[in-house]
Amino acid sequence: MGEPLLFEKSRPGRAGVSVPSRDVPATEIPPALQRQSLPLPEVAEVDVVRHYLRLAHLNYCVDEGLYPLGSCTMKYNPKVNEVAARLPGLARIHPLQDPSTAQGAMELMADLQAMIAEIGGFHSVSLQPSAGAHGELVGILVIKAWHAARGDTKRTRILVPDSAHGTNPASTTMAGLEAVEIPSDSRGNVDLLHLRAQLDERTAGLMLTNPNTLGLFDENLLQITKLVHDAGGLVYGDGANFNAILGVAKPGLMGIDVMHFNLHKTFSTPHGGGGPGSGAVGVVQALADFLPGPVVASRGGGTGSARSGTAPRYEWRTPPRSIGRVKSFHGNFGVLVRAWTYIRMHGAEGLRAIAENAVLNANYLQARLAGVLPIPHGDRTCMHEFVAQGKIPGAPDIRALDISKRLIDYGFHPPTNYFPLIVPEALMIEPTETENLETLDSFVEAVTTIAKEAVAEPDLLHEAPHTSPVRRLDEVKAARELKVTAGG
Amino acid sequence: MGEPLLFEKSRPGRAGVSVPSRDVPATEIPPALQRQSLPLPEVAEVDVVRHYLRLAHLNYCVDEGLYPLGSCTMKYNPKVNEVAARLPGLARIHPLQDPSTAQGAMELMADLQAMIAEIGGFHSVSLQPSAGAHGELVGILVIKAWHAARGDTKRTRILVPDSAHGTNPASTTMAGLEAVEIPSDSRGNVDLLHLRAQLDERTAGLMLTNPNTLGLFDENLLQITKLVHDAGGLVYGDGANFNAILGVAKPGLMGIDVMHFNLHKTFSTPHGGGGPGSGAVGVVQALADFLPGPVVASRGGGTGSARSGTAPRYEWRTPPRSIGRVKSFHGNFGVLVRAWTYIRMHGAEGLRAIAENAVLNANYLQARLAGVLPIPHGDRTCMHEFVAQGKIPGAPDIRALDISKRLIDYGFHPPTNYFPLIVPEALMIEPTETENLETLDSFVEAVTTIAKEAVAEPDLLHEAPHTSPVRRLDEVKAARELKVTAGG
Amino acid sequence: MSFIPNTDADRARMLQTVGTSSTAELFHDVPASHRFPTLDLPPALSEQEVLAELDRRARRNAHEGPCFLGAGAYRHFIPSVVDYVISRSEFATAYTPYQPEISQGTLQAIFEYQSMIARLTGMEVSNASHYDGATSTAEAVIMALNVAQGERRGVVLSAGLHPHYREVVRTYTQGMKLEVTGDDADTGPSELAGSCTSSTACVVVQNPDFFGRIISPSDMAALAAAVHAAGALLVTVVNPISLGVLVPPGEAGADVAVGEGQSLGNAISFGGPYLGFFAFRREHVRKSSGRIAGETVDHDGHRGFVFTLSTREQHIRREKATSNICTNQSLNALAAAAYLAAMGPGGLRQVAELCWHKAHYAARQIAALPGYSVQDGEFFHEFVARCPRPVAEINRRLQEKHGIIGGYDLSLNYPDRKNQMLLCCTELNSREQIDGLCAALSEVGNG
């Protein structure tokens, strides 16, 4: 009983809105400029509402339950964020308004720049990037520009650990540099031997995800950053996992020169089915001049406005050696409002409590699942997440995918599958701090039951999910037939 | 997999909100005044959201599909209504603010009083009653007060047709009058012979639902109202079915002396799982002085406000011989805002189109179901609804209830069951104007299929619903054990 | 704007099936002389235009400045999660759960609401809601009459009961040939107890009363004992926020606890829609009015919820029903439940305490102003200030010069309470606002 496409519900002449009638004299629109047809669906308002409500009912979401999608920090996002971002005085302002008429919004951005810098231990922050990958591109371009500014144009290689997210090498390529893979060692850290071997005068920098995608805090962090610096490179921090060390450590003080924050993950914007996000970038002082602009700068002094005759306090400023804009206007402001709200509601202690609880929840799950699934680095204390393997003794043909799909039948969203690439049959589990003990326990119970089913009744898993709106989907057919538009 | 009670999810020390800290000196609260315990659930914000989201998923609603609950006018309610009622300048004003500081709200109420009077053909309107039944009580008290004001205290009987909603006799009793039942004739009209026989000097009035609960417009309306008037009585109109004749006829001009409007039905407030509503009451000129107050009165002239120095245009006025308040403050303002919005978006033509389409939809369904279910008055043109019977030839043990429950399996909300009482196995079907042809056709198809199932596989119906979150519920046990609170 | 999906083509097809040539013809039963009148209404607006019109009206209502009005409707902070819950289509666009199998969300939410109200008031049973505090009070009186099986026709109302509530009780019962007394003079609980006779069905007191005064648990218990000795019921009208900290009526011996539930997560919205809560001792359940959700099991033995004891209600018992109520305030009850769930006992207590401390701070400051004094005795978050001039004058100046909405002018209902202002403080009134009020009062009082 799938929901028909809107196009299938369309009937000529139906309409979902009324538009005001014209209150000015008409001006002819030259016929040559006009299109002849516009085959969009024609449906009434009630049809729109019902269509999307029924589609909504086919989705699982954080507001329904546990969503332990590793690396994605699917925490519960406070409802006040949604109210905040929709305040007319924030949602209805034009990005090109004269700064004197937008001082409240600019103050909020200035606050947020300063708070993120403080939390991350950075000198300056740009709020312009739209997501983590966007921040990565910025960071690599900044690194490149820094080298170039020093006349060092031979540094064309970025070292990327093999556990890194795909965006890291991809961003490196986009920036016109070469990604060089560095393996991990047996404890899940960056392999120092290999790192040393690769460091040379071609090294522009290292992209380090820390905690890394195994959920581990690199035990040699300070050594790593020092090695890179000593070799003349810079260290990029992929901050996707920052939730784990919020208030616990400041990357900017540990040798990370530039880092993106996934504001939508750590600082709570609902993920929207895949975005929007924000990939704010923090840098140490030496890199501040290279940030994309404009950023908000404060002149200090009063909170003047055009009306009061004094100059406005906050102004747009483009860093002098900026790599250039990466987006029109100033960033994903609606996401920034949510991040600001979230940080202001937590304060320093509250932020640290987030990290502590996120890490405790992960370690609790790791401890309890230790007997059920192989956990390659289960001997270590994990951070906000850990990576188990979808392998069950006595069930040789069961894969991570089967376990994931079967979890759906138990009412849970599955963990991240098959990432990081270095762990075969990876199940990357990130519970976040907003899950309670009972939920964690019921997840353990489900996995335990599934492990038994895997041996006793493996087809239950192979054919899972059984209770979802659709069953397993044919991805090969999708790619082969490539039907990517209605009726197309 | 039912959702646990909030109480079952409670854990000591959890909390869903933070409260600002005290910014004034403390004043001791005498211990003798303080309660010792308050056993409310203790849950986090995420628990609240998930709990209600999961509960929500157990409900069927108009925004999901057809809800042909006869007599309830379950039309689609525009989303703009929800925005309107939440505008801070409307939702955050105190009912006892000085009128000079609430002229916008009072203007809206004045507009609405005038528009409802115009639509219904009445002289005056009170917006105070909270729902239809509340309006009925007002209306009967007004009728009583009018007789009393004329010194006629012998009129203690209200005639109520046997097809009337239960609120009619109940309201009569609450008002201290006696309800006398009048049968319907073979065409579904008020039986004139019986009516005449009951009309005498004890008759305070007649409560008439027109269109009536059979979905029929009484063919003798003008005669009926004249008969009652000639006997010295007044006619109360139950306006629950007003959607059918919106812009088609003005009850106040056809001999109805006082009528309630179910604003939540006809004028689109979402029904909220059972309310809130509004039962605005309109009266002819002779009864205007008896309305509950205060109502909004306009002084005419400018739209003065305290600030501008001129007297405010709108003021509260209590009718001189008012039966008294029936509610604190001025009525269900949030519902009034929605009604105002709805009427302003439709205008005269738009309102008439509502009635025409509601009636056409009902007649279409009646015509198409004629061969499938018995429809006692199927020979007549129905108004916004019609009453079929849940009887299927060849399936003697199938009842209206079975058909209703089976409709759930087909994704529809069932019609109203077993009302009006005068039709055995009643299935009262009101599609409303917001359903499209395809939906009506699929409903017909479902009923047709069910009629076949009733003969071929009657247990499918007896045991229905099969696909709902719970199966048929044991109402006897509920009444016998009377567990009406958690843990109680 | 039209929200009708069908097009002319659809209608043509349907008319053919119906066998009629036009929709107009479907109305042949409407007397021809009355058919299709002109309606003199303003022209239809698009959504954009109607919102602009609403905005124009909304701007003419003061709502952004400090407000110290209470008197039965209270401004409290509403956590965002509450509006989230009541905005869900599945709650907002369903109706009374006549089909429990596809209404478990609503039914369980009501069951939980009932449970929370019962615990908050210290009662055993709560119904699903009445229209508001005033009608809930009237329904409580009617319940008491029914408990007395029509043998007792006396109703004693305290003068401390909200004037609207006293009026609504009288409106509701005007056809019932009762004697409604007690509120002609402002007397204490012991005098009320004294006026209770063998024909008294119930005594109704409000606590804290309309003037903010608290009846202590011991006075309340003494009143309850006296009322019960006379064979009558004690109905209390209570402020639900105060129950975050104060002894609940159930513990103090009351038989019925009703009141205005608006404070629990419902917008103040110019007076409605609000929430009449209605809780009572279990023995009276069959005489009670309004819907009640109860627990049961389904065909497969799973827990589920239904409306129960419907035989009390109009749709079954018609003229013999305990009330005529049908549509109630379900979504407002849901807001209250979501509010209480979010607040929890700790949050509710904190809010109640903030109300207490702020109101007492304000009262002390105002009492110290020249020309002003404050009524004696314990109060919760409302108190009466005696002012040096008519309240209407003061309020006008507060509004015009300071953008402050002052307290309620008691002389509107009590001519002998000239120059008396009923002021309320909640967690929304910051110290800065209170200090601002005092400064303004001082200026206005002596200006």
Added chain:
Amino acid sequence: MSFIPNTDADRARMLQTVGTSSTAELFHDVPASHRFPTLDLPPALSEQEVLAELDRRARRNAHEGPCFLGAGAYRHFIPSVVDYVISRSEFATAYTPYQPEISQGTLQAIFEYQSMIARLTGMEVSNASHYDGATSTAEAVIMALNVAQGERRGVVLSAGLHPHYREVVRTYTQGMKLEVTGDDADTGPSELAGSCTSSTACVVVQNPDFFGRIISPSDMAALAAAVHAAGALLVTVVNPISLGVLVPPGEAGADVAVGEGQSLGNAISFGGPYLGFFAFRREHVRKSSGRIAGETVDHDGHRGFVFTLSTREQHIRREKATSNICTNQSLNALAAAAYLAAMGPGGLRQVAELCWHKAHYAARQIAALPGYSVQDGEFFHEFVARCPRPVAEINRRLQEKHGIIGGYDLSLNYPDRKNQMLLCCTELNSREQIDGLCAALSEVGNG
């Protein structure tokens, strides 16, 4: 405020299972010298307080008066149904549909979005979104480079392309050793065609351009032919509202149509989050970037949707991916889909026509003002007015004296366009507002 459900008791139990005595100990891998630094942040606020703080900031932003700014971000009316749709938890609080079985709502909505964008632009394929119009343009350039298999390093940008977009293209491609030219002088389509060589990968034009000017379908077709003749791709940046009435780029021969989708139901929100739409001819699908939803069937043969061609993406192809994009603007695409669904072809056309008529009315009125003139040629809803004084001065006076937000000061980006103002009118600008603007301009211009 804390959104953490677990209590101290819960944590104690969990620590026991983990075998650690405190949560602090879990961080032993963090260098001790760096562990638990002090954070100098303002103290935590409750929800009530944080909303009050936000309100204070919001009030300092002008947002209620008439506004004639466009220049890449547009104020349009957003039907209430759009926010209803994107507020649903099931859409808002899910992530990228990695598990299609429990994400069909998101996937089908994206599939429908793609279909609507393809039809609106006259293209065959649309991706699921890019960050905004500017990055979508940069991604289009990169796609063109990939189509040319790295053989062509020339990119021709029209000077009529939004300055931010031109800058973003340069930022994105700064490491790619390209020649980005064309935008140093304001030339027409035929000159652009002329600058196309055998090393040109693509030509990028905006239509209507940054100055509001429309490139006619015939000029566009001629340009497309010339570009194609040179073996390059024609990338057009289009305004989606204008496509309610104007000939779409697909019909005029363009290969790629990108642009800013904010106008389609997304709040203007000080610049983001917006929506980069990205549509193109089917032959280029394997070189395209961003996610794409496709139709398929499930195990039981029922229709369903998945993301397809993931082998183009970073999570599979890593450094060889067509782009690094991961998180995109999914909820903004949903808003656009809901907007287009609600408007339908009729509504969108009406809005486009209103924009046209209002802008042309405004242009005529302004052209008639002493000291003002208006740029020649066809335009849609934006046009350049030449003013008698610096635009900054005029805008300051408009804001201070009339509460009007004037047009964009072109001298900010084009020093030679002194005293030139880019004005925009949409359906939100009433005649009264436009007349008010003209009166104010007249006064300011001559004052």
